[in-house]
Structures are given as structure tokens and as C-alpha cells.
Amino acid sequence: MTKGRRMARIKLNVNGENHVVEVLNDTPLLWVLRDKLNLTGTKYACGIGACGACAVLADGEPIRSCVIPAIELENKAIITIEGLSADSSHALQQAWIELQVPQCGYCQSGQILTAAALLEKNPNPSDADINTAMSQVLCRCGTYQRVRAGIHLAAKRMKEEG
Amino acid sequence: MSKLDYDRRRFLKVSSASVFGAGLVLAMTWEDLPAKANDNSKISSRFQPNAWLKIDDDGSVTVYVVESEMGQGSTSLMPMILAEELEVAWQDIKVERAPLKPVYGYQYTGGSASIRKGWATLRSAGAVAREMLISAAVQQWAVNHQDCYADNSYIIHQTSGKKLSFAELISTAASLPLPEHVRLKIPEEYKILGRAVPRLDIPQKVDGSAQFGIDVQLPDTLYATTVHCPVIGGKPKKIDDTQAKAISGVRHIFPIDNAVAVVAEDTWTSMKAAGSLDIEWDNGSNVTLNSKKIRQQLQQSANKAGKTNYQHGDISKILNSSNKVSASYDLPFQAHAPMEPMNCTAVVDDERCELWVPTQSPSAAKNTAIKYGFSKVSYYMDKVSSKLGFAERDRVDVHTTLLGGGFGRRLKQDYVAEAVQIAKEVGGPVKLVWSRQEDMRNDFYHPQTFHLMEGSIDADGKPLTWWHRLSGVGKVGAAKFPYEIPNVKIDIEKVDIPVPTGPWRSVSHHYYAFAQETFFDELAYLGKQDPLTLRLDLIKDSRLRGVLELAADKAGWSKALPEGHFLGVAAHFSFGTYVAEVVEIALDENAQIQVLRVVVAIDCGIVINPDVVRAQMEGSVVFGLSAALKGGISIEEGRIQQSNYHDFSILQMHEMPVVETYIMESNESPQGIGEPGVPPLAPALANAVFAATRVPIRSLPLSIQLKA
Numbered sequence: 001m002t003k004g005r006r007m008a009r010i011k012l013n014v015n016g017e018n019h020v021v022e023v024l025n026d027t028p029l030l031w032v033l034r035d036k037l038n039l040t041g042t043k044y045a046c047g048i049g050a051c052g053a054c055a056v057l058a059d060g061e062p063i064r065s066c067v068i069p070a071i072e073l074e075n076k077a078i079i080t081i082e083g084l085s086a087d088s089s090h091a092l093q094q095a096w097i098e099l100q101v102p103q104c105g106y107c108q109s110g111q112i113l114t115a116a117a118l119l120e121k122n123p124n125p126s127d128a129d130i131n132t133a134m135s136q137v138l139c140r141c142g143t144y145q146r147v148r149a150g151i152h153l154a155a156k157r158m159k160e161e162g
Numbered sequence: 163m164s165k166l167d168y169d170r171r172r173f174l175k176v177s178s179a180s181v182f183g184a185g186l187v188l189a190m191t192w193e194d195l196p197a198k199a200n201d202n203s204k205i206s207s208r209f210q211p212n213a214w215l216k217i218d219d220d221g222s223v224t225v226y227v228v229e230s231e232m233g234q235g236s237t238s239l240m241p242m243i244l245a246e247e248l249e250v251a252w253q254d255i256k257v258e259r260a261p262l263k264p265v266y267g268y269q270y271t272g273g274s275a276s277i278r279k280g281w282a283t284l285r286s287a288g289a290v291a292r293e294m295l296i297s298a299a300v301q302q303w304a305v306n307h308q309d310c311y312a313d314n315s316y317i318i319h320q321t322s323g324k325k326l327s328f329a330e331l332i333s334t335a336a337s338l339p340l341p342e343h344v345r346l347k348i349p350e351e352y353k354i355l356g357r358a359v360p361r362l363d364i365p366q367k368v369d370g371s372a373q374f375g376i377d378v379q380l381p382d383t384l385y386a387t388t389v390h391c392p393v394i395g396g397k398p399k400k401i402d403d404t405q406a407k408a409i410s411g412v413r414h415i416f417p418i419d420n421a422v423a424v425v426a427e428d429t430w431t432s433m434k435a436a437g438s439l440d441i442e443w444d445n446g447s448n449v450t451l452n453s454k455k456i457r458q459q460l461q462q463s464a465n466k467a468g469k470t471n472y473q474h475g476d477i478s479k480i481l482n483s484s485n486k487v488s489a490s491y492d493l494p495f496q497a498h499a500p501m502e503p504m505n506c507t508a509v510v511d512d513e514r515c516e517l518w519v520p521t522q523s524p525s526a527a528k529n530t531a532i533k534y535g536f537s538k539v540s541y542y543m544d545k546v547s548s549k550l551g552f553a554e555r556d557r558v559d560v561h562t563t564l565l566g567g568g569f570g571r572r573l574k575q576d577y578v579a580e581a582v583q584i585a586k587e588v589g590g591p592v593k594l595v596w597s598r599q600e601d602m603r604n605d606f607y608h609p610q611t612f613h614l615m616e617g618s619i620d621a622d623g624k625p626l627t628w629w630h631r632l633s634g635v636g637k638v639g640a641a642k643f644p645y646e647i648p649n650v651k652i653d654i655e656k657v658d659i660p661v662p663t664g665p666w667r668s669v670s671h672h673y674y675a676f677a678q679e680t681f682f683d684e685l686a687y688l689g690k691q692d693p694l695t696l697r698l699d700l701i702k703d704s705r706l707r708g709v710l711e712l713a714a715d716k717a718g719w720s721k722a723l724p725e726g727h728f729l730g731v732a733a734h735f736s737f738g739t740y741v742a743e744v745v746e747i748a749l750d751e752n753a754q755i756q757v758l759r760v761v762v763a764i765d766c767g768i769v770i771n772p773d774v775v776r777a778q779m780e781g782s783v784v785f786g787l788s789a790a791l792k793g794g795i796s797i798e799e800g801r802i803q804q805s806n807y808h809d810f811s812i813l814q815m816h817e818m819p820v821v822e823t824y825i826m827e828s829n830e831s832p833q834g835i836g837e838p839g840v841p842p843l844a845p846a847l848a849n850a851v852f853a854a855t856r857v858p859i860r861s862l863p864l865s866i867q868l869k870a
Binding site: 006007024026027028031034035036041042044047050051053080084085088093096097101102103104106107108112130131134135136137138139140142144146148 | 232360363365368370385408410411433434499500503565599782784806807812813814815816820821
């Protein structure tokens, strides 16, 4: 009955920094990031975990921040697009620039972070692996071909750099 | 434009209104100089010869871009055009959104028109600045003008090799009169245009720093969301907000003209409270509206044969023909579903309104703000005074942010109207964000259409008559008929059905090309003709033939295909541009279509940036595939049935075909690229399926027809 009516103090570790926020106790991580921590690179698009625009990493796993209450993530290390690298130096960000992947760009934080989790586990993904990992991350502009090429390019660069 | 015309236009008198369509704008531009270039007394640290650029003393060139950036590259392509003529090094270019000033005209980004509208203006603006910088160097060196030229942000004296940077010349340039004539470059001289220059908006789109409308955070902002009647056109009657108000952080709940607004301390609280409202709606008069009935209405009106859009010959010959096909084609409503839902941040007081909004038309947003932000009396006083020619009262500021997708949706300003009403009521800044469900159900949809097609062939198997009767919801249109067929008639009937409709990427070309190009293959099949060869025989426009030949060649039309693979082709002219697409599919035993490859050939005239053309073709293919393969929008009991991406699905990564884009070389004037790639996709795909099954595809989404 009181769920979602009462405020809660929530401790979060985001991009290596500790934060304490006071929000409704069922507030999804997405809105804490955006409205309280001003980390607006994580996007709202569907609110039901169906599109992946809100994807962030929790202990390295891609999660849908629009449907997971922040309170359940208190003991996880959260990484958002702002924390993926300090200077866009992550191989995926570099590949995204090189191949000019984004169009409107709105879904790209979710694309990049989901791809980062894939490469972390599978440094040499096949097209089928990319399909499995990326199919639930939607892009209305239709950048899929370049997202795929960007993942392959980043994988290649990461291998070259060891 | 012929080559001869082009040469004649190389010398342009910028002040002449007769040279280009945009001449009037230019003439206004020179008079509306924020820094008066011909004011001799003024020593300036910047040089701003017109409203389209300024050069600062650090040598940076700021280009003012009028067009909204929604991923189509306007904030890079427009500066490229200006930079080419200015001869500035690309790394010196900065971009700013043009303010809402009369000099820029009515600001909207749509109809794939940005480059077509800006081409003459931006080239001239850059060329004028270049000539003035050259004149400044000529004055300093006391040399001949024709011995100097601009290159890479320098003015260079050809004979001596001495040079001065733009930065060193701006104060002299700012004191010079505007040149009477400027020479525009010819394509052979281009250094920037035609190159895959990296887009300026990309870096911020990979690190999370890009500011979309939804990302705007003003101090002390309150967060709002709105709930609309599920029935189209309904309004709130009674609101029980007991549950909602019990939620901590909820500030205000009140009705606005057609919705209920919830204002809270953060977005989640507003959306949660919105979900706990108990609203009694006045459903209005549309509760009996449904997709099936709409289809029946469209069918009846198509049979009536409405306004004739085009005809030649006599299609009544079809009646006596024994060699004919009749078919009806159906396409559903489509939502835009841009990834960024509708949103707008507004501050309103009695005197002023300020908006931060991802809109395709800041001018329309401004007009909306005036209408909803101020009293009716002052709204009409403004209108009267502007009709009488008085200067406009400067009371609305629109900050146009990046757009998380547009596709036509953001040409409408309904969410601006709501944000302004809410901000006016609340006082202080309010950020309105729609939930995805509200976004999906309160769209201005791509219209549902119905097409009656009849055609006959002669003894040689060539088309003899062609009758296309189109009826659709709201504003529907046809396109130029491309085929040399002796008897042709095209009729259009607009049906008044209270479902809001609006422009959707490629607008009428989408459904029109689907019916035309798919039926063409049915006629070709009846006459035992190869659909490509027959198209090439019957199309007189050499540029349309050109893209067809290029796409067919690259796709291997005449070569043997792997077992189970099939090709389909379609071509269409829209927004000044010619596009042909060949779709390669594989069809498995469960009638599941796998779209393997789409070969796109495009002739859009002079290419500003080939990589952006490729990106737009890739995006257009995906947009077209989503409409062709997925569900569309349906209506029951006056209610939009879809609510989110799970039931209005769009193409996903694993369904993505390989897209190859081939661009025709051309010195014709540059044309649209955002939309023309969409129309050929669905018919080319349907034709590939027809080639595979010989069962004609006559409705979208075609997957539903295949399963049936």
C-alpha cells in the first residue's frame, strides 16, 4: 500500500562516485540518473524495458534502467554512457565516430553500453552473437547496419591493442 | 539545370531578386545585418556580412543553421555548403542554431527541403564573405583583386605568395561595402562538397552530452506529464485525484483543454501519479470508429472515383479488354514513434514565454506559444498589428534542441500547446514529458489508404490502360506518373474521418508508390514481361531510368540467384530525387520472409556529403521495412490499439538486411535525401515476394497477408 508513496534514501554508486538520493521508493534507476544526478545521457523511450534506450551497466551487465527500481541496485557499480570513458576513448565510441553510426543519436547510449557488455564477454562476436545481444535495442532512424559494423570494428581495434 | 544555365549563373548579383528564388531572402539579409558591414566608422572584432555567418578574431567561422537537427545531418550539411564558397578550413567551422528572426523566414524542417531551400542562399552568403575578405587583403597589399584568392582560411596573393589569415582581415573586411557581384564555384572546383566530411553532431552523440529536448534541466523545474482521453477527440469530464495526490512529490493536477496535467517534483512521480488518476471522460462522438469501418468507407469512396488528379487517353477501353487485372490495395495508419517522446520545457509569465523544445518548426512553436500563452485579446492584437505591418512584439523565445527523431511528427506543436498551458498555470519552468503510451496514442498518423487499381495489356503484353483510384483519410495525394501508357487516369478521394493525420517520412509517396509499383509488376506478369525491362521501356525520364539500371546492375538482376532467393524492384521520384531499390529475399517453407539485401541507387543531383546520403538510404530502408513488415496502427471503439514498441513494433537488428547504396554522379542542383529512399522499399519487397510466390501482395503489413 505504501509502496511508491513513500520516499526512500537510496545509496548508489554511479560511474565510480557515491550518491545519496531521496526519491519515491519504487523510482526506476532511469529517473534517478536523469532527474536527480543530471546524467541525462541515459534515455527514456518506452518505460517498459522494450527498447533499450535506457540501458546502463550494473556490475558489467546491461540492464533496463527504466524498469528496475534504483533501490535494488544499491550494491551494484553502475556505469552510464558518461562513465564509459573520460574522453570518448572506448573502442566502441571511437568506432562509432569513425563509422558515423548515430543519426538522431537518441538510442545510441543504449546501443553503445549494450555493445560494451557484449564485447566484455565476447571479444570476437559473430553476426549471430551481435543479433542476440543487440536485437532488443531499437533504433527508429535505422542505424543497425552501422551499429553492427561499429561493434566489429571496435572488436578488431581492441584485439590489435591487446 | 542545364550546364549552360549553370555557367550563366556562376556570376551572381546577390542583391538581385530575379536570380534565384531565394533572391528576396538575400536582399532582406543584407539589410538586416546585425553588424553593419558598410559602416566605415566601425572597427569590429568580428565580421558578419550577413545573417548566415560571422567570423571572430580567433578565425572561427560560425554558421547559423535554420534547420533542426534530427539525425539527417542539417547542422553539418548546411555549413558545408557555406564553407565551400568561403574557402574556410573545415576545422574552423562552428555551428549555432539561427535565432527566430524574420531574416531567416518561417523556420521549419520538413519535405526533405533543407538543402534545396538553403543551397543558393548559403553559397551566396559564403561567397560574399570570401569576396569581402579578398577585397580587404587587396586594400592592405595594394594589389589587383584578380591576383588574390582564398584558400584554407587564408587570402593568398598569387604572384608573391604572401598571405593573410581570415582573422587578420576581419576588421578591414567589416569596413568594406558589399560586393555587387560574386562568382560561385562550379562542381569541378569543390573541395568540401562531395566529401564524406564527418558530421559535427556525432561526438556528442557517443558520450551522452548531446542535449535533446528531454535533457533540458532548468533550475527549479517542475516535471509534468499529460493524460489524454483514450477515445480520439474525447475530453476530461471529472477527475478523481485522491490516489494520485497521496503520492509524495505531486504538486498539481488540473485539466487543460483536451487532457489532464500532472505536475510533480520529478518525472517518475508525475507519470506514476498520472497512472493513479481516476478520470471520467467525455468520449465525444468517435466511440464507434474502427479500422474495419474506416476501410469500408475508404473502399466505398474509392469506388466513387473522386477528383481526377491526372489523365490522358481513354481508360474506358479497359471495360472491353479481356486481358486485364483488377486489384485493391490497403495500407494501415502508421505512427511516427520517434525514440524521444514528445516533450517541451516552458516558462511563461504575462509578458514573455520561453521554450526549450525539440521541434521541426520553431516558428510554429512560437505561434503556438503566443496562442496559448497569452490572453485572446493580446493574441488578436498581435495578429492585427502584424497585418498592419508593425514590428512584431518580441515575447517568445524558442530554443530548439536536438531532436530524438522527427519523421514529420515534430512539425506539429500540440505538446508545445500543452507545456505552455501547464507552465502558465503553475508559474516557473515546467518540463512536460509524454509517456510512450501517450505518444503512441496521440500522434498525427500516416493516413490509412485504399487503392483500386485496374489495368489492361495489349496483344504484345504491354500495358494499355491504367486506372488508379486512391482514397485516404485526411490529406492524401498522388505523385507524377512515370510510365508511357496510352490510357491513364488517376483519381483521388479524400475522406473525412476524425483520426488526426499528418506528414510521415515520405508522406503520400509511401502509399502511392506502393500501389503503383506493386500493381505494375502484376501487369508485367500478366503480359509475361520482365518487370525491370518493362519499366525501362516505359519510363521516359532518363534519370529515373538511370537509377533503375544502376540498382539492377549492382543487384545482379540478370544473373542467377541462389536457390530460394528472389529479387523485386521499384523506383520512385520524390522530393526532387530519383531512387530505385532492388530487394533480395529468401522465403522459407513457413512463408517467413528474410530480407537479405537492399540495393539502393539514388540520383539526388549534386551530392553534399555521400556518407550522409548513404546513412539516409540505410535509415529509409529500415523505416520502409518497419511499415512493410510490422503492424501499423489500428483503431477499435475510437481507441488507438497500440501503446508502445511491443505492439507497434519496428525493425530489429536481427532483421536488418545488408543495404548497399550507389550514388549517381550529377551536376544537377542538389535535392532531398531524407525521404526519397522510403517509397520504393515496400513495393520492391512486395514484388520480390510476388516473384517468389506468384501470389500478389496487396496490403501492408505484408507479413499478415502471408500468414493468412
